[in-house]
Amino acid sequence: MAIQPKLIIHGGAGSTVESKGGLEPVRQSLYAVINTVYPMLLNGESAIAAVVKGCELLENDPRFNAGTGSVLQSDGQIRMSASIMDGDRQSFSGVINTARVKNPIYLAQALQTSDDRVLSDQGSVELIRELGIPVFNPLTDERLYEWIEERKTNFSRKMADVAMGTIGVVALDQNGHLCAGTSTGGRGFERIGRVSDSAMPAGNYATANAAVSCTGVGEDIIDECVAAKIVVRVTDGMSLQAAVDKSFAEAFSRNRDFGAICLDASGAIAWGKTTSVLFAAYHDGSGIGDTLI
Numbered sequence: 001m002a003i004q005p006k007l008i009i010h011g012g013a014g015s016t017v018e019s020k021g022g023l024e025p026v027r028q029s030l031y032a033v034i035n036t037v038y039p040m041l042l043n044g045e046s047a048i049a050a051v052v053k054g055c056e057l058l059e060n061d062p063r064f065n066a067g068t069g070s071v072l073q074s075d076g077q078i079r080m081s082a083s084i085m086d087g088d089r090q091s092f093s094g095v096i097n098t099a100r101v102k103n104p105i106y107l108a109q110a111l112q113t114s115d116d117r118v119l120s121d122q123g124s125v126e127l128i129r130e131l132g133i134p135v136f137n138p139l140t141d142e143r144l145y146e147w148i149e150e151r152k153t154n155f156s157r158k159m160a161d162v163a164m165g166t167i168g169v170v171a172l173d174q175n176g177h178l179c180a181g182t183s184t185g186g187r188g189f190e191r192i193g194r195v196s197d198s199a200m201p202a203g204n205y206a207t208a209n210a211a212v213s214c215t216g217v218g219e220d221i222i223d224e225c226v227a228a229k230i231v232v233r234v235t236d237g238m239s240l241q242a243a244v245d246k247s248f249a250e251a252f253s254r255n256r257d258f259g260a261i262c263l264d265a266s267g268a269i270a271w272g273k274t275t276s277v278l279f280a281a282y283h284d285g286s287g288i289g290d291t292l293i
């Protein structure tokens, strides 16, 4: 018997919805993705296909800090990171600090079947060439202006305004398979070579039991190993909600700055945040909901 599919997506976390253009525009952006991707799952498509499509759409939306609209690093360049993890095969793949590509999630997906499953900058450029993916400049005027303004104060801010706009998608398909995908332009204004959590199991992780995508300050996510921690707790028998509650109680106690979206194989949906807002929406089989207010 087919399992009821589930879907949860995020476009980052932050202190206010105004930082992303206001409640309704953010809601519309997120719901548009749900309305495209959830029917794919109902039509029997795989969790992996749903995650790739959802990440592609979120990467293409300049509101979010991934793909088009990515923030700039301290040297004025955009370097993006993305990963995907197939829970059924427990297989992680991703790219770190890739550039001049529209959809980094495609690279992460292509590496699922490779012997070498996580590639950094130069390797990802080779992969783009091998796959015949056209060169693309993800820079938007808004992100460039933000960088120019911040340069005047020698990058005194810790991160760009939309930096916590990492995107992520977690899906459960009709066969009961889970998948998680995450993509980011990074923290913004970071030094060259800084590695994001988004292409690490700390920020994106899945097994046959649970799947999680994180957003927020990468260093905090890495320190807590959030995605893998929640998934391992569920895999070891804890309920999804209990695993999220425990992991976020630990995060609060250490003043961390992040959020996470989560699904388990039974179809439970959960999320957590230490930030004021988590820009997430979901489809639980009966309708769409969100975490915006």
Ligand code: GLY
Binding pocket: 166, 184, 185, 186, 187, 195, 196, 197, 198, 214, 215, 216, 217, 218, 219, 221
């Ligand atoms: N979570 C995205 C980053 O810090 O790079």
